Amino acid sequence: MTSVNKTAYPFDKTRLEAVLNRRFFYAPAFEIYGGVAGLYDYGPPGSALQANIIAEWRKHFIVEEHMLELDTTIMTPAPVFETSGHVARFADWMVKDSKTGDVLRADHLVKNVLEARLNSDKEARGLAAQPVKEDEKDKKKKKKNVKASPVQLADEIVVEYERILAKLDDYTGPELGELCRKHSIKNPDTDNEVTEPVQFNLMFASSIGPTGQHPGFLRPETAQGHFLNFSRLLEYNNGRVPFASAQIGRSFRNEISPRAGLLRVREFTMAEIEHYVDPEDKSHAHFGEVRHVVLSLLDRHTQSAGSTQITKTSIGEAVDKGTVANQTLGYFLARIYTFLLKIGINPDRLRFRQHMANEMAHYATDCWDAEIQNSYGWTECVGCADRAAYDLSVHSAKTGHPLVVRQALKEPIVIEKEVPEFNKKNLGKKFLKDSAIVQQIVGDMDETQLLSLKEQLSKGSATITSSDQRSFELTSELLTIERKTLKQSIREFVPNVIEPSFGLGRILYTMLEHNFWCREQDIERGVLSLPPLVAPTKVLIVPLSAREEFDPLVAEVSMKLRKAGVFSRVDDSNTSIGKRYARNDELGTPFGVTLDFASVANRTMTLRERDTTTQLIGDIDEVIKVVIDLVEGTITWPEACQRLPAYDGVQAIE
Amino acid sequence: MTSVNKTAYPFDKTRLEAVLNRRFFYAPAFEIYGGVAGLYDYGPPGSALQANIIAEWRKHFIVEEHMLELDTTIMTPAPVFETSGHVARFADWMVKDSKTGDVLRADHLVKNVLEARLNSDKEARGLAAQPVKEDEKDKKKKKKNVKASPVQLADEIVVEYERILAKLDDYTGPELGELCRKHSIKNPDTDNEVTEPVQFNLMFASSIGPTGQHPGFLRPETAQGHFLNFSRLLEYNNGRVPFASAQIGRSFRNEISPRAGLLRVREFTMAEIEHYVDPEDKSHAHFGEVRHVVLSLLDRHTQSAGSTQITKTSIGEAVDKGTVANQTLGYFLARIYTFLLKIGINPDRLRFRQHMANEMAHYATDCWDAEIQNSYGWTECVGCADRAAYDLSVHSAKTGHPLVVRQALKEPIVIEKEVPEFNKKNLGKKFLKDSAIVQQIVGDMDETQLLSLKEQLSKGSATITSSDQRSFELTSELLTIERKTLKQSIREFVPNVIEPSFGLGRILYTMLEHNFWCREQDIERGVLSLPPLVAPTKVLIVPLSAREEFDPLVAEVSMKLRKAGVFSRVDDSNTSIGKRYARNDELGTPFGVTLDFASVANRTMTLRERDTTTQLIGDIDEVIKVVIDLVEGTITWPEACQRLPAYDGVQAIE
Incomplete structure (x- = not known):
């Protein structure tokens, strides 16, 4: 056997990019029109590679786990995203260059500037600087003549910058603005100051139909399409939970200033799973099969303490200890891991990072990202969130359509509670059309309110008030409240949702980086060692x-x-x-x-x-x-x- | 063998729709929000059926014919569709109800009203009326109390209505308006008159980036993504033609008033092939393999004569006779036919209809639609157009990027032509900065103009004029024109494009209709006889x-x-x-x-x-x-x- 030295030369992104471009894996879309940032077209080998990754994903998840596949609509009427919270909160913080008006993403600006300063500091101290990031290169191209000499920082400043970078994802917009002021962070392209961060909604807007009266958005994720169909899916699954729906499809995010090639784009193919589970039992039937899988974890406590030190631990232990919230979440982390390895991701450059409190999406209660290391740093490629009952609850409340599971109880539950009973005839005589309002006010009362009302009635009469401040006087001729023993034989609950969500373009790109090398005899001869499973x-x-x-x-x-x-x-x-x-x-x-x-x-x-x-x-x-x-x-x-x-x-x- | 009677009961769309809905093949999207016309979600069996049809399509076309697969961007900057002609011409004619403002598609209005009158006439004559169309049903629901009694038409009116319907797709907007006036066609829902037809562009608009300065559209077809990448594709194919690119993906059309279920939707999955061919040689290497395939053809002459009579003929004969323009177009018609049969389309309910002159898309020189008969009538499911050099030429002209094939000639071609030659030094002295303009004016001249200029120069001097009406006087000290013999060893040409374009949702739906029946013993027991190849x-x-x-x-x-x-x-x-x-x-x-x-x-x-x-x-x-x-x-x-x-x-x- 000839032994092969794949690390004779350090990884060179410029060479990889030349190969990907020359062989048309992908290219900037609308290139002959000058291109549009964040939009890419896949050529024949890129399309085939993507199709093979999707085929394996379908096999690994949908077929092996009997998931229910969906293919839902991209164009979405505005009310759906108003309910889901995306209209109000699916936004990034942007700043503008105070003179040129150029738009920058606030967190990226802070990151780029502080990292550049730390690199400069290392150079000044005579330490090997980290490889220069792409963004820095762009900058240098723009002002080649201003080759800054290295600047050494005070030791405590270095510590502070590193702390900021470790918890960067946890800052709010105003906090990012504060950082810019405190550390004199300016637009590196122009050296001008930047404005206060403001929110920019990342959804592409359009309108549906010829009259322009129906605003719509392009979905920024496929998830809502699953949730809105929950009742149909549940019925298809014969009313049983747990089960999962899965979907592979295009989503859109109007990124503020996309760079970094396939890693931050405005249109991308996702693969999303929504696993519906009993909130009182998040165990997973097949957890035993993955218990031994060892993952590299970076939990939120470690990050809050300003560190990025990973811990290698079996997923069984991580769930037992409570680091990972529950078995189902843990099961998917392990399955994500085995999938990524199958298609060619290097396990030494893969970690699972837990979201910090402010960072978490508005719907999530716990979230771990599979992050893959590449020449741009550690990049989130798969998110795995416990969205709890958030989405199903808000859509249900908004539409009045119950998105619940009804489960026959083996043993009926016996409960005691206060039950109001109206004398409909007397009520109608006294309140006429308002009877319904009166009934509704009482119907909406909780146990405590009912008890208080019961006491007032026992003393003669009680006055209740409607939401529009009208008063109604009640007596025991109209209403009685009694404590009753009730048998419940059906349990009704909103399932919780565990969501593994894959960004296929990011996975594809990082996988290409992990598998690219140059032959020892000739650096000009690049090789992509793609696994046969996914090779075009x-x-x-x-x-x-x-x-x-x-x-x-x-x-x-x-x-x-x-x-x-x-x-x-x-x-x-x-x-x-x-x-x-x-x-x-x-x-x-x-x-x-x-x-x-x-x-x-x-x-x-x-x-x-x-x-x-x-x-x-x-x-x-x-x-x-x-x-x-x-x-x-x-x-x-x-x-x-x-x-x-x-x-x-x-x-x-x- | 038990023999099976699949035609014991006539096809019943209501039963089929109940099955498709109950088993969640597909359902209106955002149903719990009240739905949006023209948007549908595919459930588990529908997704699987679609995925299987796509897999077979990929095998039948991409793999067997070595096509180059692409996956390009949906969001498209406006200049691309300005060049392609879509901004100006990708539109339908719409009318408004003069009182309610309701919007209707003009050609659909004419069709629905005239068909309803013909049905009523048949009933009045005691002939069996055609099955009532879905649109009619909707109408009846809306005004159940107005059960119109049948009205007999004059014989010549019947003939005229039938003639109008046969060539309906050939009318322009003003002609549709004229038809409405002449035949008192009103909004059948309200009986109000309608306004003059106006054009409504069918592309969904959005804007790209945070500043709102870059208008974009969602693509209404995947084709432009192929054309813009032509140079890269040609290089990938080692510079050779013919070859084809192929793409499966989502497209969007903001239909005016979508009805008819999956047959007319605002978002749909297409599969498109762009086959690039030498304009001087549209033969196809494998035409011999399909020559014998017999198709049902409805050519444009038959339609213009007011008839819809099909002719059964082998594709070999149709191409030989010139009914179908060339071998490549014919080859694809045959391949489309075999594909549709494989996935379960009934050949007796499949015809190929040629576009009439006004009907053809703005880019096409010849076009045949594979139309599949179903309960809504004959529906276009695959278009097969010869787009000639239109798209590549316009993008090339707009961007200055040559989208051409360069072919080494076996025998160099020897040509004689007039060649202008400037004395650059004298020219510069005389015209200074305007020298370039002068050279360009002469460079843009054709043979005749050069000959005339040459003659004037031989007589002393000549005056040429720029586009902004400035005059320049030339003499033989500045410019000489000579007849030269040139050898050309490279032939450069813009390839023509043959485009088979598949609407997968329409194919899926008509296929479901063709395969649905009820058991003879029990009409309640519906069966979908899907071929194993595509069965979910x-x-x-x-x-x-x-x-x-x-x-x-x-x-x-x-x-x-x-x-x-x-x-x-x-x-x-x-x-x-x-x-x-x-x-x-x-x-x-x-x-x-x-x-x-x-x-x-x-x-x-x-x-x-x-x-x-x-x-x-x-x-x-x-x-x-x-x-x-x-x-x-x-x-x-x-x-x-x-x-x-x-x-x-x-x-x-x-």
Whole structure:
């Protein structure tokens, strides 16, 4: 076996980006029109990679866990997001450059400036500076002539900056403004001061129908589409909980100033699960199967203390200790972890970070993000929130449509409570049309209020007041209140929702970073070591040339692979076999087979593995069998080397 | 074999809709908020059905024809649609009720009113009226008390109405207004007159970024995303044409007054192919493989003559005769036909209709729609247009980015032409900064203009004029024009685009109509005879009850099917086996296997076929093999009956 050194050169984002652009994994959308920040198009390899990640997601979650798939609408009438709280609160804090009017996201501004100062400080102290961030590069491009000399900071300032950065996500808008003033944070592009942070709602607005009277928004998440269909889903599931719905689809966020490539975009594909669970029992039937999975956790206490030190612990222990709130949340964290590893994320660069109190979305009671480390830092790629009963409750209250589970109790529950009873005839005579209002006021009373009313009635009469301040006098001829024993045989409850939510573009990009390297012999030869499971093309078929004599064999191999469900591509372009392999190393194609004159004469074919570039040789059908096993993951390359002889690059024609 | 009578009852849309709603194939979006016309959510079986249709589409087109898949952005900056012509012309004609202000689509109004009058006429003549359309029903609901008595029309009026309806799609807005006046067409809901038709742009508008300065639209088709990436796609394809790009994704049209369920919606999933071809050679390499396919064609001449008579002809003949413009267009019509049949469309209710002149989209030079007959009439489900060089040319002209193919010529072409040559030094001296303008004016001249200029120069001097009406005098000291012989070794051309464009929701809905029927014995028992290829669930696993003793067998069968890639579902709900089968007949599940006490004792299992309800029995593993073959389509049910003994409904435990 040739051993491969994948770390001969440090990761170089510029090289990766050149490969992704050259091979059209993705590109800025509307590029020939000058582009629009935060919008990207996926080309053939990017689309295929994304489709393969989605297919595996569907298998790993929807099929294996019997989830109910949905495909709901993107365009959403405004009242839905008014109820959900997005109209009021789905916003970021933005500041403006006080002179140019350029718009900046407040938290990003603070982060970029403080990180730059810390890097400068390190340089001044003669310590190795951290790799320069992309945003810094942009800046430098803009004012190349102002190459600042390193500035050393006081030790206590360094500590303070680091503390601020560790809990950055926890600051409110006014607090971010305060930070800018206190630490003289200005727009680094212009050195101008910035305005006080103001909120900017991130939803794209439109209007539905020809009259312009129905405002709508593009959904910023798929979740509301699940919640609004809850009753139908529950019925489809024969009325039982727990169960989960799942959806893969496009969402939109009008980001203030998107940078960082696929990591912060205005339109993106999400995969979201809403798992509905009894609020009194958040255990998970299959938790035992994942209990042993060890995760890197960064809890909220650690962060509040200004640290980012992770703790490695089994999810079983984390739930037992209460670090992770419940089994269902823990179960999904472990399943997210195994999914990400399957598609090629490096486990050493994956952590689960708990949200701090102010950071949490308005609906969540606990939330952990799967964060993946990449050249931009640690990036949230999957959120896993316990949204409690928030969404179902607010939609139910708003629409009057009950979004509840009704469960037959094995043992009826016996309760005692105060029960009001009206004498309808007397009530009607006295209050006429207002009878209904009177009944409603009393009906809305809680136990304490009923008891107080009962006491007043026992003393002769009581006066109640409607919401519009009208008074009604009641006597025991009209109303009696008695303590009664009631049997309850149905339990009704609003389920809680655990939501794992995947940003597929972010996962795709960080995965590409984790799998990119350059060959030790030649830094110009980039390789994407994509797992066969998600690689856009599994097998490259390379005829020696485009000559017709190879056509029947190319067609045969191509057809046999297709029949086995293995996606292959033929490359008969007019260039050397070496160049064609190099191109496909950049495309992440794990295996290549070559057809030459010996193939025509002897029916042999060579098989090349991308990472090691080692080659094997064998009968065409035997090689096909081996390559199918490799792609399906039933054998490894060393095992394949046991089944076929090595090929030394010289093939004789008998 | 039990023979099955699927036509015992006429198709009943109300029954189908009840099934689709009850089983949550799809439902109005935001239903608990009162819904929004034209927006629908797909539930679990609808999502799965759609996903299966998409998977087959991907296989039939993208994989088999080596198309380049794309995934481009929905949110699009306005300049793109200004260039493409959508801002100016992507509109429908709408009229308003002159009193209530209600908005109606002009062509739909004419159609509904004239069809209603023709139906009333038939009734008056004692002929069987056509089944009442949904739109009519809605109307009747609104004014139940106004049950109009049938009105007979003059014979020549009947002929005129039929002629209008046959060429309805060919009228312009003013012509529709004229029709309303001439035939007293009023809003049928109110009997009020309607206003003159005005254009309403169907794109949803929004704005991109925090400053509101960048107007954007939601794409009404995915096509522009292909065209803007043409250069990258061509390079990915090693510079060769023909090739095709393909994309599956969401598009949006702000329909004026959507009705007709999934057939006219505001948000929908499309699958679009853009096939780039040499304008001088629109032949197709694989046309020979489809030449024999017989299609039902309705050409534009037939329609213009006021008829809707179809002609059955092989696509080979249709192309040879020039009815269909070229081989590539013909090839795709045939491929569309085979795709639609595969997923369950009835060929007798499928026709290809050619667009008439006024009807054609602004970019098309020829266009055929695959129309599928259903209870709403004939509905366009796939468009297949020759967009010529329109899109690539306009984007290229607007952006200055060449969207062209450059082809090395085998034989260089030798041409003679007039070539202007400036004396730059003298030119600069005389015109200073205006030199560039002078050069541009001459550079933009065609052969005739150059010849005329040459003649004037030979006579002493010539005067040329800029676009802003400034004159420049030229002499032969400044400019000479000579006839030169040039060799051209590269041919540069803008490819033409053939575009098959699929509306997946419409295909899905019409397919459901074509496959719905009620059992002869019991009209209440609806069946969806979905082909196994697209059925949401392929095999239902039915344990006799939810008792634990069946669990290991259920798990075993479930796992073995999953391993074979066959999607199954377990139904262990607390109801009779018969009811569970009936539910799955409505869900279109083609096969069911039952596990009972005999299974536990003997390892036998029964297998039921949905349409015939006949059952077979055999060893569990043998039944699994048969069911896999059935699902993969390698055997038919009659063949399965040869492999397993019939089951009479009584199973003994040995």
